Amino acid sequence: MQAYRRLKILAAVVLCGYAVAAVAVKAAFRHEREVFPLFSWSLYSTAPREEADYGLRIMEVGGGALNPPLFVEDAKTFFPYVKQAQLIASVQFLGRALDSGNTEAVKRYRHLLERHHLRGRGAVHYEIVRRRYNTLARWSSGEIKSVSTVATLSTDEAAP
Amino acid sequence: MKLLRQVRRFLALPSKPVGDAPFRRQTEAWREAWAIVRAYYLIHLLFAAQALSWIDRVRGSAPLLLWPVGWMSLAGIETSAIAVHIFAIAAALFAALWPHVRVLRALSWLGFFEMLALRSSFGYVSHGWHAWLWVGLCFVFLPNRDPVEIESRRCHRQSVLIVVWLAQALLLLFYSLTGGWKLVGAAVQAAQGESHSFSPDALAIQIARSLLMQGSTSTFGAFFIEHQLLGWPFYLLAIYIELFAFVVAFRPAIQRFWGICLSVFHIFIFLTFHLDFLSQFVLVALLFFRSPFAPQHWNWRDMLRAVPLFGAIRRRRGSAMA
Numbered sequence: 001m002q003a004y005r006r007l008k009i010l011a012a013v014v015l016c017g018y019a020v021a022a023v024a025v026k027a028a029f030r031h032e033r034e035v036f037p038l039f040s041w042s043l044y045s046t047a048p049r050e051e052a053d054y055g056l057r058i059m060e061v062g063g064g065a066l067n068p069p070l071f072v073e074d075a076k077t078f079f080p081y082v083k084q085a086q087l088i089a090s091v092q093f094l095g096r097a098l099d100s101g102n103t104e105a106v107k108r109y110r111h112l113l114e115r116h117h118l119r120g121r122g123a124v125h126y127e128i129v130r131r132r133y134n135t136l137a138r139w140s141s142g143e144i145k146s147v148s149t150v151a152t153l154s155t156d157e158a159a160p
Numbered sequence: 161m162k163l164l165r166q167v168r169r170f171l172a173l174p175s176k177p178v179g180d181a182p183f184r185r186q187t188e189a190w191r192e193a194w195a196i197v198r199a200y201y202l203i204h205l206l207f208a209a210q211a212l213s214w215i216d217r218v219r220g221s222a223p224l225l226l227w228p229v230g231w232m233s234l235a236g237i238e239t240s241a242i243a244v245h246i247f248a249i250a251a252a253l254f255a256a257l258w259p260h261v262r263v264l265r266a267l268s269w270l271g272f273f274e275m276l277a278l279r280s281s282f283g284y285v286s287h288g289w290h291a292w293l294w295v296g297l298c299f300v301f302l303p304n305r306d307p308v309e310i311e312s313r314r315c316h317r318q319s320v321l322i323v324v325w326l327a328q329a330l331l332l333l334f335y336s337l338t339g340g341w342k343l344v345g346a347a348v349q350a351a352q353g354e355s356h357s358f359s360p361d362a363l364a365i366q367i368a369r370s371l372l373m374q375g376s377t378s379t380f381g382a383f384f385i386e387h388q389l390l391g392w393p394f395y396l397l398a399i400y401i402e403l404f405a406f407v408v409a410f411r412p413a414i415q416r417f418w419g420i421c422l423s424v425f426h427i428f429i430f431l432t433f434h435l436d437f438l439s440q441f442v443l444v445a446l447l448f449f450r451s452p453f454a455p456q457h458w459n460w461r462d463m464l465r466a467v468p469l470f471g472a473i474r475r476r477r478g479s480a481m482a
Contacts, residue, residue: 004318007301011326012164014298015333022337034285036226036277037293041337044369045345047362049355051369073375083282084374090283108224112283115222136361139368139385 048135054095054150055131056087056113062122069127078121087117095128098150114155124155171410173466183314190317192452193324194307197299199446201256204268204296207439208252214279215241223281228274244274262304269296291331292439295447298327321452328447329409331440335422339403363395363432364388370433378434391432398425404468411466412453419448 018038026040034040056072059065072079072087079087090113097105118124128151133144218241225232232240248271255261255268276293280286303310303319310316342357349356355365364385371381384391401421408418426441448454455462465471 002315003303004315004322007319007322007326008164010301011322011329012167014326015329018294018330019333019337026341034287036228036280036285037273037290039285039287039290040341041287041334042341042345043338044366045338045341045357046349047345047355047357047359047365048349049361049365073373076375083284084376086282086284088373093283109283111222112224115220116217116282119220135365135368135372136385139372 050132051135051138052130052132054092055129055147056091057127057129057147058124059127059152060123060125062124072126079118082117087113090117091128095130095150098128099130110153114153118155125152126154127152168410171407173411173413173471186314186317186321187311189452190311190320192450193320194310196324196446196450196452197259197302197320200295200299201252201259201265201268203442203446204272204292205249205252205256207292208249208268208272208275211275211279212245212249214275215245217282218278221282223278224283225281226277226285228277229281232278241278244271244278247271248275260302260305260307260310262300262302265296265302266300269293269300272296288437289439291334291443294330294334295327295443298323298330301326324447324452325409328415328451328453329406331443331447332405332409332418335402335405336407339399339401339405342399343403357399358396360392361388363391366395367391367432370435374434376434379431381432381434384432394428398428400469401425407468411468412451413455413459413462413466415448415451415454416458417463419444419451422448 021038022040025035025038026042029035057069058072058075058078059069061075061078066075072082072091073084076082090109094106094109094113097109114124118126127149130146130148130150131144132146137143219238221237223237225237229240229244232244235243248268251264251267251271255264258264272293276286276289279289302323303316305316310320346356346358350358355361359365367378367381368385371377384394401418402425405418405422408414422444423441426437426444430436465475467474
């Protein structure tokens, strides 16, 4: 068989294989959406007016209390180099692990969060919370309908 | 092969004769395809060099290593990260110099794959680079021959064209998957009586979600949140462009036009969502602005016929009137 004929078959296999794998990844790993390097390409697939997620609320940084406490998305001045998408994803994983009582996953995601995202500012006292809000209302006025604490945690980093 | 031909015919339009010099057109097309490959590896070198800054983020950190970089826990993460980055940039340099050598293309892909796996080991896979990585994997299958030798034989030229077409089709498939999931998500949400991707406020909700998550603002984000009805047609158009992207792989007449649409789409996303898909933006420009399969001159009538969905309506009307 000519090389270009083999390539035609390869092209069909790659395209069909990726499409099937993308659907399988989405079906099997609802939250993760990806098994590196396969990605379901499910981006902004839903547009819910009411959002329910986990948030990381910072109470204290380097010994200084924050009044009022800040959600980590609004605390960029403390952690300017943090990749927000990575941080928010880690918070969701940690929240789900805490809720399901998966201590191994809690340990892993807490370690990642504290040793990677929240480092460099001394001890950080924070809460993982469950939030419910209307996306547009929160954007315009900061209103969050309900917040309930899932866990209160602290990093063990010494002050810089 | 018969099945493949049938699928291609279903997605493509009835083809016109290429003209009196089909082989000359193939030679021209392969040259354009090869120019794309060369440009890809030059830009790849730039991206690999830029990625050196990722090393700093690894220092003193505790990543959750993904499977391709699992070996780093044995060798020491910081040392391994430096080694991987040096390997990746050296391989990218050699591939940029000699893109016709398959082993160099494969090594440059491997280096980038490792680098990306490390970067994605912080709780979130960096999918902005996925398309670049997969196109690189496609290019590994280009013929392992000197360009002079490729140009001299029709079957080698055809192999280059098939691989470049595969890269285009795969990139377009990614967009179609994104559009398809929006359709599925909308169906599920509509069935539950919730707002969905086709609701007038969908774009506003998506922009607000993105900006809230990043804790940032964007140039036109606030405008489209406050003027929801103005943004609605843009969002519907964006879903249409994404959903039918894959069909464009089979319709050369609109490949450049779709490339422009996708570029504008990425610029719009940056100006509203404040999300930058730089590598994907570059890929779209690279693979479609000078697509080797696109006709050399814009023909508006052929383009209108080829537009997915609307072109079919137009064709059906035309045949009914005849």
